[in-house]
Amino acid sequence: MRKLILFVAACIISVNAFSQSFHHGIGVSIFFDNMTPDKITAISAITYSPRYNFRETEKMSASLGIPLSIGFVGDGNNTVYYDEVTGEETSGSIKGFAVNLPLVVNLNVGAGSTKGNKHNIGGFIGAGYTWHYVSSRDYTKDGNDKTIGGSSFGPTINGGFRFNLGGDPVDNIELRFSYYKGSNRTRLEMFGIGAIFNF
Numbered sequence: 001m002r003k004l005i006l007f008v009a010a011c012i013i014s015v016n017a018f019s020q021s022f023h024h025g026i027g028v029s030i031f032f033d034n035m036t037p038d039k040i041t042a043i044s045a046i047t048y049s050p051r052y053n054f055r056e057t058e059k060m061s062a063s064l065g066i067p068l069s070i071g072f073v074g075d076g077n078n079t080v081y082y083d084e085v086t087g088e089e090t091s092g093s094i095k096g097f098a099v100n101l102p103l104v105v106n107l108n109v110g111a112g113s114t115k116g117n118k119h120n121i122g123g124f125i126g127a128g129y130t131w132h133y134v135s136s137r138d139y140t141k142d143g144n145d146k147t148i149g150g151s152s153f154g155p156t157i158n159g160g161f162r163f164n165l166g167g168d169p170v171d172n173i174e175l176r177f178s179y180y181k182g183s184n185r186t187r188l189e190m191f192g193i194g195a196i197f198n199f
Helices: 002-014
Strands: 021-033 041-056 060-065 068-073 078-082 089-093 095-110 121-141 144-164 172-181 189-198
Touching (some): 021 068, 060 121, 095 144, 121 172
Antiparallel strands (some): 041 060, 041 068, 068 095, 078 089, 121 144, 172 189
16 A cells, blocks of 8 residues: 555656646446455445546646545345354345545556546546545344444555547546455445546
8 A cells, every 4th residue: 555655656756747637437336345244245436526636648648637436325225134143044134325535546557547638448547535435324223223334544555547538638548446454443345447538
């Protein structure tokens, strides 16, 4: 993690141009977390992803972004999961509301890195810090109703690819992958994948 942060910092320092621009996009994301005991839970979310390029060259940029995601956990229907304590399958239901708010510094190359970049394919990689909140995540286990949720925060890394749509170089599709590790008492781990249309 430390090496990745140092790499991103070195790339930012090495960029000599001072061009700046604002980019944003909207799309959908799915997150998988381990907050509910003995179960991997999916969060379906809408993502709005603004970013500010504070350093640019013809081929690359360094940016500060806030890919905000708001979504829901489950749909309240009964699900079946494996109980590690009893070794049996147990039915249960989960639902809740979630907010994921990362602050990330990224190194962007190729398509979508700047408003003038006309490459067909590009990518990005970076790291930062995330605040994550889940409210009213209720679930049923062994006939008992339980609630889990609240805030967590910790380091995050992300990366992905961008594909130019063939017209305006600003318009591109982004495939984003992320990993988050909560550093407070919840010890939440979360993987994310998203598809975003940048304009």
